[in-house]
Amino acid sequence: MKIQKNVKLATKTTLHIGGYTKILYLPENEEELIHIAAELYEKEGKVYLLSGGSNLLINDQREFESVISMKEACTELTDLGNGRFYIGASNRIQKVISFVNERGYGGFEELIGLPAMFGGIICMNAGIGGESAPLFTIAEFVKKVKVFNLEKKDIEVIVANDCGFSHRTSMFQRGKYIILGAEIACQVINDKESDRKKRDRLTFCKANFEYGKGCFGSCFSKCNGKLLRLISILYPKNIEGVHFGKNTCNWLVNGGNGTFEEAYKIIKTSEKVHKLLHQDIMCEVVIWK
Ligand SMILES: Cc1cc2nc3c(=O)[nH]c(=O)nc-3n(C[C@H](O)[C@H](O)[C@H](O)COP(=O)(O)OP(=O)(O)OC[C@H]3O[C@@H](n4cnc5c(N)ncnc54)[C@H](O)[C@@H]3O)c2cc1C
The missing domain is CATH 3.90.78.10 (UDP-N-acetylenolpyruvoylglucosamine reductase, C-terminal domain)
Structure with missing residues (x-):
């Protein structure tokens, strides 16, 4: 596992604000992630987990003991057939969209503008549109989520209905689980349509944000x-x-x-x-x- 010392967290968030962590752990596979997460949870009672850093406000006056980066831990991408896919938590959403589009499936192309990883997307139940007029949230595509339960020190598979998904929330925000990946079911979509959706969304983001x-x-x-x-x-x-x-x-x-x-x-x-x-x-x- 890669380890970096005295890392400025401002460089890891999209707001570019944040103090230092004494140690940044970069597990290179699921086993290393589980091992270090269990150890830190035992020692500190909390695990600071960083994915894309696009929904995090980090205190810039504080020095954290340790933070785990999800960057390289869960990179699996598997086509399970018939529009079903297993997506590892560390994949960037842009890569996930390309992967499913190349196989003739999709449905969540509008998430193209999020500087986020798939685990962060599930944890925050990211989507498009406000609570009163949602276009969709990722929960609509999720069938089951594979997690590491920090309290039970065990891997679990949780079906979508039990994930506590609501507008921009999920039970994974309580800090007891690490999302390792998820099985999703996508819609059939052709190249022309998926390309149009991505282009339109990026044009909208550029014009409005x-x-x-x-x-x-x-x-x-x-x-x-x-x-x-x-x-x-x-x-x-x-x-x-x-x-x-x-x-x-x-x-x-x-x-x-x-x-x-x-x-x-x-x-x-x-x-x-x-x-x-x-x-x-x-x-x-x-x-x-
Ligand atoms: C330019 C921009 C545009 C955005 N547009 C949208 C939008 O249209 N719709 C929308 O919903 N959001 C949007 N967001 C917000 C953000 O992208 C989402 O909330 C995204 O889901 C966060 O993912 P992340 O990988 O960056 O997570 P992070 O910010 O790294 O983490 C967020 C939280 O999730 C936890 N977490 C991360 N990964 C895991 C994991 N594997 N297991 C357990 N917990 C985990 C972290 O510990 C943290 O508590 C936008 C942000 C930016 C900067």
């Missing part, structure tokens, strides 16, 4: 859109730091010199205002405080 010098997509999975817009207008804007996106105020953008404190304050202020006005709000981003 503000990436700045770092971002993590939507910050809240649930909020009052009009209220958030108002908060974003009234909130003091630091263009070089973390600020609300101009087009999509639910995106927090790092202008280049952003800090954890700035992002955290924006999240907490938005939550406070929503709660004061009895409006629902739910932070989607995972915070390593």
Whole structure:
């Protein structure tokens, strides 16, 4: 297993914010992943697991003892026939889309713009569209998920109905499981249609999203859109730091010199205002405080 010391986590997240980890473990297969995860869970009672880092806000004032990177651990991609596939958690979503498209299947091409790995996609139940008008979520394609249960120290296969999938959530966010991979069932799709879907989505992202010098997509999975817009207008804007996106105020953008404190304050202020006005709000981003 590869081990890196004193790694700056800001380089591992798409928001480009985060402190150091004393050790970054890079297991090179499932066995190494399970071994180190069980050891760390036993020692520290928690495992910090990093996939694409596209939904993570990491404290930049903290030094973490250890973090596991999923980058190389679970890379299997298997065609099981009839539109069914086994996808290892470490595969980038772009690779997964290409793999199933090349075999005449697909259905989730719109996820092409996510800088994420398949395990992160399942954990966050990533999808397109808001809670009130969802186009789809990955849960619709998942049949079963192979996990390592950190408490029982055992590999389990969990059927989709038992995964606790809801809008941008799953039971895997509770930190008791490591997703190793999943079996998915895809729809039949031809090359022309899958290419069109990918092209259209990338054009849409380019036209509508503000990436700045770092971002993590939507910050809240649930909020009052009009209220958030108002908060974003009234909130003091630091263009070089973390600020609300101009087009999509639910995106927090790092202008280049952003800090954890700035992002955290924006999240907490938005939550406070929503709660004061009895409006629902739910932070989607995972915070390593
Ligand atoms: C530009 C941009 C666009 C985005 N667009 C969308 C969008 O359209 N729709 C959408 O839903 N999201 C979107 N996101 C958010 C993000 O891409 C998703 O939430 C994605 O699912 C996160 O995957 P990741 O691999 O980056 O996970 P990470 O950010 O690395 O991790 C997120 C959480 O999942 C946990 N985790 C990761 N892998 C595993 C695993 N194998 N087992 C157990 N737990 C795990 C981590 O510990 C962490 O708690 C966007 C983000 C960006 C930056």
